[in-house]
Amino acid sequence: MREPLIHSSPMPGLGLSMGITLTMLSLVVLAPIGALVAQGAVMGPEALWAAVSRPRVLAALGLSFRLAFFAATVNLVLGTLLAWVLARYRFAGRRLLDAAVDLPFALPTAVAGIALTALYAPSGPFGAVAAGFGAKIAYTQGGIFLALMFVGLPFVARSVQPVIEEIEREVEEASATLGASRLTTLTRVIWPMLMPAALTGFALALARAVGEYGSVIFIAGNIPMRTEIAPLLIVIELEEFDYKGAAAIGLAMLAISFAMLLAINLVQIWSRRRIGDV
Amino acid sequence: MHIDIDEIAKEFGPTTALHPVSLAIPSGALVALLGPSGSGKTTLLRILGGLEFPSSGRVLFDGQDATGLSVQERRAGFVFQSYALFRHMTVFENIAYGLKARPRATRPPKAEIARRVTKLLDLIQLPQIAQRYPSQLSGGQRQRVALARALAIEPRMLLLDEPFGALDAKVRKELRQGLRDIHDETGLTTVFVTHDQEEAMELADLVVVMSMGRIEQIGRPQDIRAHPSTPFVKSFIAA
Amino acid sequence: MSELTLVRHPAVTEAPPARRVLIGLAFATLALFVFAPLAVVFAEALAKGAGAALQSLASPDARAAIRLTLTVAAIAVPVNAAFGIAAAWFLTKFDFPGKAFLITLIDLPFSVSPVVAGLCLVLLFGANATLGGWLVASGHPVIFALPGIVLATLFVTFPFVARELIPVMVEQGRAEEEAALTLGAGGWRVFRTVTLPNIRWALLYGVLLANARAMGEFGAVAVVSGKIRGQTATMPITIEMMYNEYLSVSAFSLAACLSALALLTLLVKTLLERLHARRTQG
Numbered sequence: 001m002r003e004p005l006i007h008s009s010p011m012p013g014l015g016l017s018m019g020i021t022l023t024m025l026s027l028v029v030l031a032p033i034g035a036l037v038a039q040g041a042v043m044g045p046e047a048l049w050a051a052v053s054r055p056r057v058l059a060a061l062g063l064s065f066r067l068a069f070f071a072a073t074v075n076l077v078l079g080t081l082l083a084w085v086l087a088r089y090r091f092a093g094r095r096l097l098d099a100a101v102d103l104p105f106a107l108p109t110a111v112a113g114i115a116l117t118a119l120y121a122p123s124g125p126f127g128a129v130a131a132g133f134g135a136k137i138a139y140t141q142g143g144i145f146l147a148l149m150f151v152g153l154p155f156v157a158r159s160v161q162p163v164i165e166e167i168e169r170e171v172e173e174a175s176a177t178l179g180a181s182r183l184t185t186l187t188r189v190i191w192p193m194l195m196p197a198a199l200t201g202f203a204l205a206l207a208r209a210v211g212e213y214g215s216v217i218f219i220a221g222n223i224p225m226r227t228e229i230a231p232l233l234i235v236i237e238l239e240e241f242d243y244k245g246a247a248a249i250g251l252a253m254l255a256i257s258f259a260m261l262l263a264i265n266l267v268q269i270w271s272r273r274r275i276g277d278v
Numbered sequence: 279m280h281i282d283i284d285e286i287a288k289e290f291g292p293t294t295a296l297h298p299v300s301l302a303i304p305s306g307a308l309v310a311l312l313g314p315s316g317s318g319k320t321t322l323l324r325i326l327g328g329l330e331f332p333s334s335g336r337v338l339f340d341g342q343d344a345t346g347l348s349v350q351e352r353r354a355g356f357v358f359q360s361y362a363l364f365r366h367m368t369v370f371e372n373i374a375y376g377l378k379a380r381p382r383a384t385r386p387p388k389a390e391i392a393r394r395v396t397k398l399l400d401l402i403q404l405p406q407i408a409q410r411y412p413s414q415l416s417g418g419q420r421q422r423v424a425l426a427r428a429l430a431i432e433p434r435m436l437l438l439d440e441p442f443g444a445l446d447a448k449v450r451k452e453l454r455q456g457l458r459d460i461h462d463e464t465g466l467t468t469v470f471v472t473h474d475q476e477e478a479m480e481l482a483d484l485v486v487v488m489s490m491g492r493i494e495q496i497g498r499p500q501d502i503r504a505h506p507s508t509p510f511v512k513s514f515i516a517a
Numbered sequence: 518m519s520e521l522t523l524v525r526h527p528a529v530t531e532a533p534p535a536r537r538v539l540i541g542l543a544f545a546t547l548a549l550f551v552f553a554p555l556a557v558v559f560a561e562a563l564a565k566g567a568g569a570a571l572q573s574l575a576s577p578d579a580r581a582a583i584r585l586t587l588t589v590a591a592i593a594v595p596v597n598a599a600f601g602i603a604a605a606w607f608l609t610k611f612d613f614p615g616k617a618f619l620i621t622l623i624d625l626p627f628s629v630s631p632v633v634a635g636l637c638l639v640l641l642f643g644a645n646a647t648l649g650g651w652l653v654a655s656g657h658p659v660i661f662a663l664p665g666i667v668l669a670t671l672f673v674t675f676p677f678v679a680r681e682l683i684p685v686m687v688e689q690g691r692a693e694e695e696a697a698l699t700l701g702a703g704g705w706r707v708f709r710t711v712t713l714p715n716i717r718w719a720l721l722y723g724v725l726l727a728n729a730r731a732m733g734e735f736g737a738v739a740v741v742s743g744k745i746r747g748q749t750a751t752m753p754i755t756i757e758m759m760y761n762e763y764l765s766v767s768a769f770s771l772a773a774c775l776s777a778l779a780l781l782t783l784l785v786k787t788l789l790e791r792l793h794a795r796r797t798q799g
Contacts, residue, residue, distance in 0.1 A: 009611055009612070010695075010698060011610045011691065011694065011695075012698075012704025012707065013610070013704050014607075014611055016603070017606040017607035017610075019603075020600060020603035020604075020607075021600070021603050021604040021607045021608075021619075024596075024600045024604075025604075025619075025622060025623065028668065028675055029622065029625055029626060029672060029675055030622070032638050032668075032672065033625070033637050034641075035637055036633070036636065036637045036640055038640075039640050078546055081539060081542060081546075082546065082547075084539065085539050085542075085543040086543070089539075089540060095787070097547055098787075099783050099786070099787045100547045100551045100552065100783075101551075102783055102786065103551045103555070103779065103783060104551070106726070106779035106780075106782045107554075107555075107775075107776060107779045108729075108733025108734070108735060108779070109735050109736070110733070110735040110754075110757055111558060111733070111753070111756065111775050111776055111779075114558075114756065114768060114769070114772060115554035115557050116554055118558075118769075119553055119554060119557050125553075125557075126549075126553070149550070150550050153546075153550055204627065207627060210630065211629065211630020211631060211632065211633065211736075212630075212736075213630065213631060213739070214735035214736050214739075214753065218760065231631075231633070231736060234632050234633065234636055234740075235632060235740060238636065238740060243643070243645060246636055246639075250630075250632075250633040250637070253630060253633055254629065257628055257629075258628075
């Protein structure tokens with residue numbers, strides 16, 4: 001018989017699973033991010049600010065976050081609509097539509113980039129139509145916006161859809177028996193229930209769009225100050241061996257992203273508290 | 279096998295699930311741990327089975343310290359509240375699991391395993407369901423399969439967590455008698471957890487009333503009914 | 518079907534015209550963003566016939582790229598699957614403080630730009646860094662070499678498998694594992710005979726997603742690979758190089774291969790979901 005041991009749990013594999021988890025997390029994620037933070041610490045706040053406050057950098061950061069925010073906002077609307085249609089209606093082709101929503105997750109960004117460019121360039125089928133109206137999509141900020149919408153499309157839909165499926169019909173029926181119109185029910189009863197999940201999707205789409213590179217660079221045109229996104233500027237600085245400049249932009253992106261995600265989290269906590277856990 | 283619980287206490291972080299409790303369970307007894315939810319009865323049962331480890335105190339099996347024995351070494355037949363049948367295995371595979379899990383040296387040959395499973399299916403009076411999956415069984419059938427699976431390992435004791443909790447009233451009555459029969463037939467020391475005082479009083483030889491992580495009273499059903507020792511016991515058995 | 522819905526819940530559905538408009542909008546959105554891009558990839562690849570497309574895939578650059586991408590995925594995906602299983606086991610089978618924080622750290626790669634991930638690796642392993650300089654001097658360069666590409670791929674696919682497994686394992690609870698333990702089974706046996714059969718579909722889907730992302734990753738790999746033709750250029754990197762050289766058929770042929778992989782991933786996902794739906798009903 002063994003000596004009495006102090007176990008916290010009889011479940012096997014504590015040491016092994018904890019060891020693998022923490023080791024991998026440290027090696028793959030924390031050490032590299034730590035290297036970036038360390039680089040920033042070595043540079044100091046003044047050098048960081050000097051690197052970030054260059055006009056070209058500010059323009060790129062502004063463009064990235066502005067377009068990512070617009071794209072995520074449009075996705076908030078379109079994604080909720082898609083989720084509603086997929087969860088509530090039965091129609092021919094629903095399964096196809098349901099599977100297609102996930103394609104931007106599965107399709108490599110470089111493939112999406114060249115495909116969107118082929119479609120929306122002035123010589124492409126959609127670009128030609130736009131050109132007929134005197135509009136240009138590819139190689140403008142409109143093209144970047146389109147690519148960011150593409151990569152963010154599934155996030156809101158996939159966050160909201162399960163929530164819609166779980167809403168009890170009786171809640172809506174109650175609203176109807178109380179004399180509310182359908183529109184009132186949707187805006188006053190349904191939307192508040194969907195909002196936390198929709199915001200989660202919005203945050204994910206935003207984070208993804210801010211950092212997106214592959215699908216954007218082909219369609220963007222990449223003109224400094226006009227259509228040059230922040231990740232591309234990092235790549236350019238690295239190719240010029242300006243590690244400090246690249247690190248400064250990278251840190252600025254991380255800091256702004258986290259500040260935005262924190263703000264979204266606070267809104268979420270606020271809306272959850274208001275309506276309780278749904 | 280007789281079981282001694284010696285000043286067992288259990289804390290989960292800042293909350294105390296069990297204040298030091300002591301209890302002697304005679305060999306072959308059928309014991310009910312009775313109490314409301316949060317009384318610590320399930321924690322005590324899980325400590326006996328080796329599924330939780332006490333913060334302090336000892337568990338003795340036949341006078342031997344068993345506190346440090348792993349859950350596998352305890353050989354306690356455990357019936358879970360939700361039965362925890364393996365949903366991807368047939369009834370036969372569920373019952374055979376413990377025998378197949380034995381080290382090669384003590385593992386019975388295939389034919390012997392099949393014979394024992396068949397015998398256990400007869401014991402629980404469900405000889406025809408060997409090839410079914412748990413999802414194809416009724417609640418009462420699941421409970422009996424869980425019991426057979428626990429018995430298959432030739433356990434040293436039988437521990438049951440709310441064995442009748444998920445069943446409707448009629449099935450519950452039938453299975454109560456079934457458990458009593460199996461206990462009498464195997465002679466195993468049996469401990470079950472319940473919040474239903476009628477069930478405890480009707481079925482058990484010895485009832486342990488618990489509340490807030492403490493043992494309020496230990497006694498035979500008729501003695502507890504006649505002489506409740508604390509106001510809590512009095513109100514609980516009156517309910 | 519829609520008539521049935523209407524009859525059963527007359528008070529809680531939109532009027533038929535509104536429904537038609539919404540369904541139409543959904544189709545239009547996906548046509549514009551999903552079906553058209555897919556169609557254009559295959560159309561451009563086959564613009565000069567299937568023979569030209571196949572020939573371009575047989576070129577040395579394309580073959581080297583395919584080989585490299587398969588190698589990277591063959592290393593990164595199993596490693597991430599092992600990590601995902603370990604992390605899900607650790608997070609769902611044990612109770613400890615700081616669990617939410619740990620999950621946040623595991624999810625961190627979702628909110629970090631792939632380009633920034635690549636930058637981080639360059640700062641840690643590049644020839645200018647202390648660690649990187651030492652590794653280069655000892656003949657084991659990470660950046661502009663296979664290890665860097667694998668690390669970048671591991672970073673961007675890090676949460677995939679764990680994310681698929683954790684909800685499934687939380688939902689299934691610990692009782693079946695505990696039952697197996699009381700029946701005398703050891704740790705590996707419990708995992709192999711009880712846990713694995715219950716999580717295999719989620720595991721498969723997580724592995725598929727991680728694989729699609731591993732083979733398709735562009736931003737992080739672009740930063741660390743150095744884009745050396747025939748050596749460190751993965752399929753997506755080669756697509757970029759060919760595209761920039763106006764080798765449209767070659768670029769789109771490789772893109773078509775990756776698109777087919779994406780479609781296969783979605784097909785398997787749909788099949789798995791249908792299987793799961795049937796099971797929970799039965």
